[in-house]
Amino acid sequence: MEVAWLEDFLAVVAHGGFSRAAENRNITQPALSRRIRSLEDWVGTPLFHRTTHTVELTAAGESFQVTAEETLRRLASGRDEAREVAQGHAELLRFAATNALSLTFFPAWLRRVEATLPFNINVQMVANHMEICERMMIQGQSQFLLCHHYPAASTLLAPAQFRSVHIGDDMLVPVSAPDGNGRPLHTLPGRADAPVAYVAYRPESGMGRIVAAALETALPPTHLKPTFTSHLAKLLVTMALDGRGLGWSPQSLVAEHLERGELVRAGDAGWDIPMEIHLYRSRARQSAVAEKFWSHVAGGAPTA
Structure with a gap:
């Protein structure tokens, strides 16, 4: 068994298929498929359900994923520790x-x-x-x-x-640029016939996951129309300052903007999302x- 086979296996899991995994690993798809077959032969059971359009882990594959991740993590940790000592x-x-x-x-x-x-x-x-x-x-x-x-x-x-x-603790607060009277340009919750402009986090962002979870489980119903998307909270604050839409931002990032009146709340405290x-x-x-x-x-x- 080769360590590269474990990396190949986890690449297929992470990318949801052989084509993108092969691209990520800088090898051809046939070569990646052969290496996964070799790993499955070594394990002694199929690790993936393969169909024309999908690749999913078998029950054995789900179990082996934990082993593969832990093995690579321990190897990387041991290698780095040895280098650091040397x-x-x-x-x-x-x-x-x-x-x-x-x-x-x-x-x-x-x-x-x-x-x-x-x-x-x-x-x-x-x-x-x-x-x-x-x-x-x-x-x-x-x-x-x-x-x-x-x-x-x-x-x-x-x-x-x-x-x-x-x-520590933090809070996501809904903010918007103000209009000429100091009121928010964009306010929650929006309406079905007039959704409110919204600067949103990308799904790979941790705060994107948090906002999505809060909207689904904790906050009142909203009608939002994304106008800009990024994984960078600081960039979304800049877009909110520019009036592009409201957004949930960490209080630690926008406190000074709120104090100076450059941003205002787009909803009351009931729209805040507490985080640890x-x-x-x-x-x-x-x-x-x-x-x-x-x-x-x-x-x-x-x-x-």
């Missing part, structure tokens, strides 16, 4: 963070935590949208993930493989310094 960087901590939190929350939180740490750390940070951050965690490229959490929103980080600690800020890690063993850092944070280090 290079004298054993204190390195690798973080992934969603774009908004990397700007608004992470620097001050890390400073507070470091003020109480009894050891020194070297921090490496990668910021991106939620889905890429989740993939980095699944593949073992990051030891920790800083992200927003909302109970009804989906995540790729299975509780059996990952755990998290609540380290969580720090995630794999349940598998981490490097010695990562384990010490986690114990310190989970044991009651400063939160927001």
